[in-house]
Amino acid sequence: MPNILVVEDSPTMRQLISFAMRRVSNARVIEASDGVDALKKLSSQKVDLILADINMPVMDGLKLVSLVRGNPAMKDIPVIIITTEGAEEDKNRALSIGANAYLTKPIQTAELVKLVGTYVK
Amino acid sequence: MEKESMFSKKAEEFLNVFRRGEEFSKEILKENERLRFRLAELEDALSRSGDEARSRLCEERVKQLEDELGSLREGISRVEEENKDFASKYVEVEEENNNLANLYVASYQLHSTLDFNEVLRIVLEIIINLIGAERFGIYLLDEKSNELMAVGSEGIAEEDLPRVRLGDGIIGKVARDGESYFSDDLSRREESLDRPIVCIPLKIKEHVIGVLSIYTLLTQKKAFSHMDFELFNLLAGHAATAIFSSRLYSQSERKLTTIQSFLDLLKEKPRR
Numbered sequence: 001m002p003n004i005l006v007v008e009d010s011p012t013m014r015q016l017i018s019f020a021m022r023r024v025s026n027a028r029v030i031e032a033s034d035g036v037d038a039l040k041k042l043s044s045q046k047v048d049l050i051l052a053d054i055n056m057p058v059m060d061g062l063k064l065v066s067l068v069r070g071n072p073a074m075k076d077i078p079v080i081i082i083t084t085e086g087a088e089e090d091k092n093r094a095l096s097i098g099a100n101a102y103l104t105k106p107i108q109t110a111e112l113v114k115l116v117g118t119y120v121k
Numbered sequence: 122m123e124k125e126s127m128f129s130k131k132a133e134e135f136l137n138v139f140r141r142g143e144e145f146s147k148e149i150l151k152e153n154e155r156l157r158f159r160l161a162e163l164e165d166a167l168s169r170s171g172d173e174a175r176s177r178l179c180e181e182r183v184k185q186l187e188d189e190l191g192s193l194r195e196g197i198s199r200v201e202e203e204n205k206d207f208a209s210k211y212v213e214v215e216e217e218n219n220n221l222a223n224l225y226v227a228s229y230q231l232h233s234t235l236d237f238n239e240v241l242r243i244v245l246e247i248i249i250n251l252i253g254a255e256r257f258g259i260y261l262l263d264e265k266s267n268e269l270m271a272v273g274s275e276g277i278a279e280e281d282l283p284r285v286r287l288g289d290g291i292i293g294k295v296a297r298d299g300e301s302y303f304s305d306d307l308s309r310r311e312e313s314l315d316r317p318i319v320c321i322p323l324k325i326k327e328h329v330i331g332v333l334s335i336y337t338l339l340t341q342k343k344a345f346s347h348m349d350f351e352l353f354n355l356l357a358g359h360a361a362t363a364i365f366s367s368r369l370y371s372q373s374e375r376k377l378t379t380i381q382s383f384l385d386l387l388k389e390k391p392r393r
Contacts, residue, residue, distance in 0.1 A: 012246045016226045020219070084249060086341035104341045106253040109219035
């Protein structure tokens with residue numbers, strides 16, 4: 001059973017993504033409300049995939065990706081960005097920092113589930 | 122002489138017997154040859170008739186196998202059709218499940234609190250994350266003044282959203298009539314705050330308590346899906362109920378606090 005960390009400040013989106021992951025991917029979902037909260041959970045639990053928003057208080061998603069990529073213990077965890085930022089430059093920036101994939105909101109659950117399936121079994 | 126003649130006669134008889142034997146042997150050999158030839162003919166005929174029978178049997182078997190192959194092909198094609206049908210139904214059911222999950226989560230979140238500001242924040246989250254709106258405002262109707270006033274917004278400062286009289290412009294008409302408004306051009310980057318591209322009445326039964334007014338969608342959002350209209354319906358009813366209940370609750374909480382303070386004051390003993 002894969003462990004998926006959902007980093008999202010909106011409780012509605014967090015619940016929606018977690019719901020989809022539990023129902024479709026049969027995953028164990030760990031929730032975090034911002035980047036700092038995510039780093040705490042990453043240091044204490046094994047995580048197979050991170051789904052992160054960009055715009056969050058305290059620490060945003062891009063900072064989280066760069067910190068994860070700079071940490072030898074976490075650098076190989078795949079990260080999927082889920083954001084309202086639909087501009088091509090935002091996507092390129094996130095991918096250049098080290099995100100593996102980039103999805104824009106409003107998300108299509110089927111598309112998210114398919115993408116998640118390529119990173120976790 | 123007599124002996125010689127007798128010997129000669131015997132020899133002649135022997136030769137005759139021998140000649141007859143020779144002729145008989147020749148006849149037998151000839152008959153044997155004829156019978157062999159006949160036997161070969163019969164064997165050949167028999168062999169030919171066996172090949173024909175086998176060939177007939179084979180042809181029948183081939184036909185039978187071809188028929189079976191044909192019915193198997195039909196069966197496979199039927200199963201493939203059924204598979205396609207199941208696959209498309211599976212996709213439909215999955216989509217429906219995902220839509221229901223979205224509606225469930227949105228509804229669950231809307232009714233998860235009685236805090237007015239929290240309810241407003243949840244409504245904003247749903248509009249941004251599930252519908253994909255970029256700039257929008259939430260108006261509530263002041264029934265004393267018959268004016269709509271902004272209580273929440275995204276992408277626009279709340280104080281920039283003008284007060285709207287009931288019946289005035291798109292927003293006022295939607296509030297008065299209780300009917301949703303959708304512009305033909307959803308990609309319009311509307312700057313004017315009295316010309317939304319979408320305007321949804323927030324209703325408790327037939328009673329309008331406010332409107333949701335959307336000015337621009339996120340750049341990646343090109344059109345509304347069936348799901349978006351379901352969400353608009355949900356917002357029209359559930360968001361209205363949640364906002365109305367939480368506002369009443371906040372007001373009653375404030376009144377209760379005031380009354381409690383007043384009672385506490387009355388209970389205090391007068392100082393002399």
